[in-house]
Structure formats: C-alpha cells, structure tokens
Amino acid sequence: MEERKPILEIKHLRKSFGKNEVLKDIDFEVYPGDITCIIGPSGCGKSTLLRCINLLETPTSGEIIHDGQNVLERHVNVPAYRSKVGMVFQSFNLFNNMTVLKNCMVGCEKVLRENRETAYRKAIFYLEKVGMAPYINAKPRQLSGGQKQRVAIARALAMEPEVLLFDEPTSALDPQMVGEVLEVMRSLAKEGLTMLIVTHEMAFARDVTNQVVFMSDGVICEQGTPEEIFVNPQKPQTREFLSRFMNK
Numbered sequence: 001m002e003e004r005k006p007i008l009e010i011k012h013l014r015k016s017f018g019k020n021e022v023l024k025d026i027d028f029e030v031y032p033g034d035i036t037c038i039i040g041p042s043g044c045g046k047s048t049l050l051r052c053i054n055l056l057e058t059p060t061s062g063e064i065i066h067d068g069q070n071v072l073e074r075h076v077n078v079p080a081y082r083s084k085v086g087m088v089f090q091s092f093n094l095f096n097n098m099t100v101l102k103n104c105m106v107g108c109e110k111v112l113r114e115n116r117e118t119a120y121r122k123a124i125f126y127l128e129k130v131g132m133a134p135y136i137n138a139k140p141r142q143l144s145g146g147q148k149q150r151v152a153i154a155r156a157l158a159m160e161p162e163v164l165l166f167d168e169p170t171s172a173l174d175p176q177m178v179g180e181v182l183e184v185m186r187s188l189a190k191e192g193l194t195m196l197i198v199t200h201e202m203a204f205a206r207d208v209t210n211q212v213v214f215m216s217d218g219v220i221c222e223q224g225t226p227e228e229i230f231v232n233p234q235k236p237q238t239r240e241f242l243s244r245f246m247n248k
Contacts, residue, residue: 004031004032005031006029006030006031006065007032007066007067007162007163008029008030008053008064008065008066008085008163008196009029009063009065010026010027010028010029010049010053010062010063010064010065011027011064011065012025012026012027012061012063013025013026013027013049013052013059013061013062013063013064014026014060014061014062015045015048015049015052015057015059015060016060021060022045022218023045023048023049023052023059023218024217024218024219025062025219026045026049026062026219027220028213028220028223030196031194032162032194033192033194034194034196034210035189035194035195035197035208035209035210035211036196036197036209036210036211036212036213037198037199037204037205037208037209037211037212037213038050038196038197038198038199038213038215039198039199039205039212039213039214039215039241040214040215040216040221040241041216041241044215044216044217044218045215045217045218046198047090047167047198049215050087050165050167050196050198051167052064053085053165053196054082054085054087054165055071055072055081055082056087058072059072066081066084066085067084079111082111083107083111083112083159084161084162084163085162085163086156086157086161086164086165087164087165087166087167088149088152088153088156088164088165088167088169089167089169090167090168090169090172091172092140092145092148092149092151092152092172093152094148094151094152095140096139096140096141098139099136099138099139100127100132100135100136100137100138100139100143100151101120101123101124101127101136103151103155104122104123104126104127104151104154104155105119105120105122105123105158107155107158107159108122108123108158111159112159119158122160123136123154123158124136125158126154126155126157126158127154129154129157129187130150130151130153130154130157130184131150131180131184132147132150135147135151144177145173145174145177146173146176146177146178149169149170149172149173149177149181150180150181150184153169153181153184153185153188157188163194163195163196164188164194164196165195165196165197166185166195166196166197166198167198168198168199168200169185169197169199170182170199170201171200178201182201182204185197185204185208186204186208189208189209197209200245202230202242202245205230206226206230207226209226210225210226211223211224211225212225212226212228212230214229214233214235214237214238214241216237216238216241221237221238222235222237230242
C-alpha cells in the first residue's frame with residue numbers, strides 16, 4: 001500500500017511581533033482529504049498560524065513544506081503557491097468594485113493566466129456549487145454577509161486549490177447566516193476537499209472534521225480525532241476550554 005504523503009508540513013514554526021511571541025514551535029501535518037479544525041481561546045495564535053501558512057505573515061523561523069519545498073525560501077513564487085493553498089477570510093475580502101462573477105474570474109485570469117472563457121466557465125460552476133449563480137451581476141454591497149462569504153468560497157474554489165484555509169469564516173455573520181456557510185463547507189468536506197479551518201463552531205469541528213488541533217498560548221496543546229479531543233481530552237487546558245463551549 002502506497003504511503004500517504006502530506007500536502008503541508010508545518011515544522012518548528014515561530015512568529016513574533018516585536019517581543020511578543022505569538023506562535024511557539026508549531027508542528028503538524030495536513031494530508032490529502034483531511035478536514036482539520038484548529039480550535040482554542042481567542043488570542044492563542046490560530047489566525048496568525050493560518051496567515052503564516054498563506055504567507056500573509058512571514059514566520060520568524062521554521063518551515064512550511066508544500067510539495068517537498070519550503071515555501072519560506074526566497075525564490076518561491078508566492079502567487080503560484082497561494083493558488084494551491086487558498087484562503088477564505090473572516091471579513092470576505094471581496095473586490096467591492098467588481099461583480100460577483102468578476103470576483104470569481106479575476107484570479108483565474110490574472111494568476112492562473114487562463115483565458116476568459118475558461119475563467120467564466122469555472123466561476124459559474126463554483127458559484128452554482130455554493131448557490132450564488134443567480135447573483136452573478138450583483139456587487140458585494142448588494143449581498144448579505146452569508147452571501148458574500150459564499151462568493152468568497154466560490155472565488156477560492158475557482159483557483160482549484162489543493163488545500164483551502166478558512167479563517168473563522170462564520171464569525172462576522174449574523175446567526176441565521178452561519179448555517180448557510182457551514183452547509184457549503186459540509187458539502188465540500190463530503191467531496192473530499194482538503195481543508196484547514198480556524199473556527200469557534202464546536203459542533204462543526206466535532207461532526208465534520210477528522211483532525212482537531214487545540215491551541216493555547218501559541219502552542220499546540222493537543223491534537224487528535226474529534227472523538228479523542230471532544231470525548232476524552234487529555235490536557236486540563238483542553239477540558240476547561242471545551243467545558244465552556246459545550247455547556248453553552
């Protein structure tokens with residue numbers, strides 16, 4: 001049987017802002033088809049970790065290995081890497097001057113150098129997948145938060161990434177809109193998309209993922225299957241954190 005190889009390997013990753021060390025020697029791997037949720041208290045470094053993986057922040061030290069290459073080396077083509085390791089942001093980050101359709105085409109045309117017809121076809125396909133095809137001519141200001149986030153997911157999917165990073169994709173949404181975004185993410189999980197998700201949605205982390213990483217104070221305290229983390233956590237920090245969330 002062929003040995004599974006990780007898509008991403010995070011090795012001894014550290015990130016400091018001045019004297020404040022936010023990430024302290026982070027190690028973990030992401031394998032094809034993994035749905036990994038990163039959970040933990042606010043301010044523990046979860047979003048900084050995702051921003052480092054996407055190279056929006058430059059780690060202080062360590063390695064991020066993708067396809068056998070350390071992407072922190074100087075000669076790496078960052079846009080090409082980001083097309084393989086995409087990101088969906090908490091605050092959508094759509095281009096407000098572009099229509100929904102153009103938002104989903106622009107990366108394919110500018111980064112992947114695809115022709116207009118191919119970019120259009122892919123944009124329509126992924127907008128249909130997230131239920132936003134009827135809104136192709138709308139501008140972001142005409143959409144609800146949940147609709148904007150679904151467009152942002154379609155835009156990321158149109159690049160056909162190997163891994164999709166989600167940085168608290170529901171935290172800026174009204175409660176009634178959270179469900180529609182999580183439903184899209186559930187369907188992507190069923191299709192086998194590799195996802196790395198920072199979230200406070202504990203039920204989603206418990207029910208949909210196959211790997212949970214619990215962070216506290218810039219370190220990974222514990223990681224394992226949802227059953228191991230939610231049913232039988234080993235560390236007192238994990239137990240305390242989950243007791244607060246699961247008793248809400």
